[in-house]
Amino acid sequence: MTQISSPPKSLSVDKVDTSYLQTLIGYNSRRAALAVISVFMERMAAFGLRPVDFSVMSVITHNPGVTSRQLCSSLNILPPNLVGLIQSLEAQGLLERQAHPHDGRAVGLHPTSKGVTLMKQAEATASELEMEVGSKLTPTQVQTLVHLLQKIYL
Template structure:
């Protein structure tokens, strides 16, 4: 039985009603993390689609907000993407007047990136949307479990 496709990108996909067929890998942490990540990520994708944004654009805005004047290469590194992939992302943010690239005086080839006032306001709203999406997509967890999960995930990705 196939899942129903949403008629609107903001409408969540129905969860399958048939039994789960891929439990043979459930004991692998990476597999469980990926399955959970897909569920949480798709929920956020649907919520951000209402604002005509993708998660990478939202992440970029949050990083820029925290680091005004950040260089493009540094933003690409923070997003874990190649610098050429960053250009269309920034073009979209600039086209919507959410961010601006400002040429640096010492090095005329470099650009610092800043959020516009519109971008700052939208980011404030989007952070609330993301927080609500996080809670909704992890509703099977209580607050203590959510905190424990966050603690453990941070421990995994921050250790080298």
């Protein structure tokens, strides 16, 4: 370990100033995402779902027959990282893989009735959390926030 120089040539910091970082959209959106998602994780643990599991199952439920490649594109997941995830959800009986109607390479992903039931509850829970988070804001502000965020990444 490097030796600490001495004597001290400055005073201590009482309150840390992060005002510069707080001007950055990337910093603020990351901090907000982490704050919301940490609570989201706690709630979804009751369903055995991580955030990425929730996203994948949500897209499959709303888009029966969607392919792995389409999931990767829409959720920004790399194909190799989706494989184990799909296998796990299939093993849990939440989705089924079916032959794609007109592409022998692809596989259509379909929610099972168990998956549909679970996601109905999970999405209801997510929407509840959304209202809690949104309670820090007015309904209009929530709408504005979502709209502005989408202008950034879409």
